Amino acid sequence: MRRANRSSLLTDLFHDGLQSRQQLAATTALSQASVSNLIGEMLEEGLVEEAGLVGSDGGRPRVLLRVRPGFRYVVGADVAETRVLVELYDLAMNRLAAAELAHDDDPPQVAAQLIKGLNAVLAEAGVSAGEVLGFGVGVPGVVDQDGVVDAQSTGWDAVPLGPMLRAATEVPIFVDNGAKTFGQAEMWFGAGRGARHAVIIMIGTGVGAAVVMDGRNYRGANSNAGEWGHTTLIYDGEVCRCGARGCLEAYVGADGIARRLAAATGEPFGPELLAAQLAADPIRPEAAEVFTETAGYLGAGIADLINLFSPERIVIGGIAGSIFGERFLTEIRNAAASHALRRPYSQTSIELCSLGIDAVAKGAATLPIAQLLADGGLPEPDEPMMAMPPRPRRPPERSRR
16 A cells, blocks of 8 residues: 555656645545655655745745655667667656667667667666666567567567567666657657547657557557558558558558558659658648548548547557658548547647657657656665556646537
């Protein structure tokens, strides 16, 4: 019970920022005495610090509290198609160091580059491994609890990435699907903040989604949930990277769009083609036709999410999703409206992400923070960790567009 109460207080302080003991008692429904005792413990541990005063009605000013940014540090990584991005943060999510390294998609080499990036950011920031809560890594594919990765599209078959990393560093390792870490970043700090039912979609070369139900990530029975890109859009359609035909990813993923653009415009196929055609002003008619078709495909896929999950909010992100959505958001919304049931569509907002292309790494860095919040601090020796983070109190509502 004590750990659960600490967890509740710490979660409120982390997500809602500066608060007094009186405010924490109101938001957590704990007694003033319990709040004072538990906050006193966390002040002694250095986990929480006093950070200013706020006036009160006729009484003494109230002391404001916050999670101490330098209590520990966290590192997050994004394993993309050809490179890894590694970033180090304090507990206020200030980025203190970053490293980017190329890889050739060979699992041992990827693991080696991740460790190299980890060591590089620790050295740059002057942080020791013992000061790091954990190293979170976002990767394509399905990830089990031990960090074993299956990525059918890239040929990773039961790759023990988590064990490989743990053998190379004393820093605690957390591995998860990149779309899920992206979704957690947007839910905690970005366009998903304030929603309790949301779907955060990430569109790059691959296409994935993070489904949030009642404030919690929905993972399915074996952490496989969210492979939205491999739902069937067109029966027996284009071949997808996963080997199946007609997957949504084959039509709205960056490669799928670029291949259709190359065929329509006569331009050579390549990773720059999509961005170049979107940046044109005006857009060439043959490219505009491809983009209109793509907005229709994406809208239809989003309509499926609306009909299945009835979310408050859908957030479109990822490198391809961001640049495409910025130009064609109205067309995407219109296509979703034409395919979704009217009532759930009317109760859902469709928005663009707000954190940019580094959000996968930032979200991965929150994985050890989520454990810290669940535990109410660092676990004591031989004390079991809480299995799940506490359910957060309902955040303030955002206006719907």
